[in-house]
Amino acid sequence: MSLLRIAWRNFRHRSLSSFLTTLSLALGVGLVVLVLSIYGIISEAFVRNASVGPNLVVGAAGDGLQLTLNSIFYLSQPIENLDYTDYMDFMSEQQRSDQVERYGGDPALAEEDGRYYALLGGGYAIPLALGDYFGSFRLVGTTPDFFEKLRHGPMVDQEFTMREGRAFETFNDEHGYFEAVLGSRVASVMDVRVGDVINPTHGNPEGKLHSEGFTVVGILDPTGTPNDRAAFINLEGFYLMEGHARPAPEGQNYEPTIPPPADWPKPLTIPEREITALLIRNGNLMFAPIMSNMIKETKTRQAVAPIGEINKLMSVIVGPLLTALMVITLLTCIVAAVGVLVAIYNSMNDRRKDIAVMRALGARRGTVTSVILIESLLIAVIGGVMGWLGAHLAIWIASGAIEEQTGIQVGFWSTSFYEWLVLPLVVALALLAGLLPALSAYRTDVGSNLSA
Amino acid sequence: MLLEIKDLVKTFDQPGGGRLTVLDVPEFLIDQGQQMALIGTSGGGKTTLLHLIAGLLTADNGSIRIAGTDLMRLSEQGRDRFRAACVGYVFQTFNLLPAFTAIENVRLGMTFGPGTYDPRRADELLAKVGLADRADYKPAQLSVGQQQRVAIARALAGRPKVLLADEPTANVDPNSAASVLELIRASCRDENIALLMVTHSMDIADQLDSTVRLEDINRALATSC
Secondary structure: OOHHHHHHHHHHHOHHHHHHHHHHHHHHHHHHHHHHHHHHHHHHHHHHHOOOOOOEEEEEOOOHHHHHHHHOOOOOOOOOOEEHHHHHOOOOHHHHHHHHHHHOOOHHHHHOOOOOHHHHOOOEEEEEEOOOEEOOEEEEEEOOHHHHHOEEOOOOOEEOOEEEEOOOOOOEOOOEOOEEEEOHHHHHHHOOOOOOEEOOEOOOOOOOEOOOOEEEEEEEOOOOOHHHHEEEEEHHHHHHOOOOOOOOOOOOOOOOOOOOOOOOOOOOOHHHOEEOEEEEEOOOHHHHHHHHHHHHOOOOEEEEOHHHHHHHHHHHHHHHHHHHHHHHHHHHHHHHHHHHHHHHHHHHHHHHHHHHHHHHOOOOHHHHHHHHHHHHHHHHHHHHHHHHHHHHHHHHHOHHHHHHHHOOOOOOOOOOOOHHHHHHHHHHHHHHHHHHHHHHHHOOOHHHHHHO | OOEEEEEEEEEEEOOOOOEEEEEEEEEEEEOOOOEEEEEOOOOOOHHHHHHHHHOOOOOOEEEEEEOOEEHHHOOHHHHHHHHHHHEEEEOOOOOOOOOOOHHHHHHHOOOOOOOOOOHHHHHHHHHHOOOHHHOOOOHHHOOHHHHHHHHHHHHHHOOOOEEEEEOOOOOOOHHHHHHHHHHHHHHHHHHOOEEEEEOOOHHHHHOOOEEEEHHHHOHHHHHHO
């Protein structure tokens, strides 16, 4: 008969005590696994959300993390605005000429490539205009390039797809400049469908309601990124809302040379326009540091790598949090192990005679010691597995809510790296806890206990 | 001789200091297949002698040879191994392990010896003691007599050369006692096992090949008297 079977019989013989000890250990392990999983989900959400395609974010000089949180996560407040010409710095001579003709601006802008155009190297620059809200969700003024060129997903290779409708256009005969696309969560929370008209609020969720309405022409599929929680409107429409035009500087009153569509408001001229940030993707990533340095040299602008900023955030805030979690994990495991020790040690008085009988049947001291350690191991493994399964069952049950809130898809088998440390840790501590009763078994006096 | 004891001395610490000599046996012999009763007053050292023969205790002096092996020369591990392979033990209080079924208790008797594990023999032994239909019963579900039968099967499981029985019928009713005794005697006869049975009953002692009074072989008792 194997020692495992002997230990299992002992485990089952004291079923209530074994069950309660195992349950307390399972609860401890479950709690730890749950906390570590949530940590994993949060950190994955941060890293994943920072990976939507752009390798640089350009904004007004200030805190790089704030710029990243504002432009990628739609959190925090914008720093300062950029000139529209900052956006044109990433355009070719032809594109700049087209902009000047279409909207009206300094003709000199149309005479050469933007200063960063060459470094863009076939990549893209997508403007963002932030500051308004739709309900409690951020409003993002941007161009159709946002949906066409940005990617998402673990490999950052998935295109944005529409659950319903289409992406907005720069100008549409039916809706003019006033089209909107909603992130999946915005659409579900605000109960908006394609064809509905939405009116943003100015400056904050409780701000003044803009009179200009935007027709929803598309609703995005869930992406697991902050874009699920944003409402996108056409940048030209954004500019045309009340209070969004910057007064043109003295002597810079231009007119477009291409007449705007009839029956629709005239777009703002280039000097009247501002943007909040630019999402940049270099065609050749080797140019990114050069571009970043050139932008920083202006002193009034900055270009930061969102992944780098998020990693800094993780190391400053999330890193210590992880350390704290690890300490809690260790303490929980130690408490669970002490529970194992107390349970087995308390049972030693009852089983000294059994140990003496086994010795009389030829079992060595090492054998009875091993039986106790295996029993401790059984409690650890069963409790550990039960705890792990319980925690993942809870995660699986909450997976719908987690996906809805964070966009992160989690399943029963979703694990974080740190979870895999818990079970070996619990097993090691349980073995350690089993040592004291095992030592007691080792020292059991056979003669006196056989006669007892 | 299967069992040879020469000049065996066993002492214990006394609570008040000093040492108490419990056994001082110049010579004690049992032949292979011999069935011997050991009688004597309570506290005279009968159980201590069995524990010494089983290798559960070590003597201060002398030698205990079983089938040519001197237990005194073996390490504790060696004695454990030897006990598992060559010594069967039946206790007065049966000492079945409550967590295990009847058949598992029998199998435990063959678990710790080298190459002695044979589940089929365990089944046969349980059938031999008339409890094949109680194989999956826990000790608490068996009568006192049935528990002692399981204990006998367990003691025989490792194919011992000597069976030590410490008042095996003391805790069972007279009817069961007779059948338990017959079971032990028959089993030892069938497998040519030497039997040393401690008993207070002269009726039982008379049914065995020979009887030895501990007072006759233990000089320590003679001294104290």
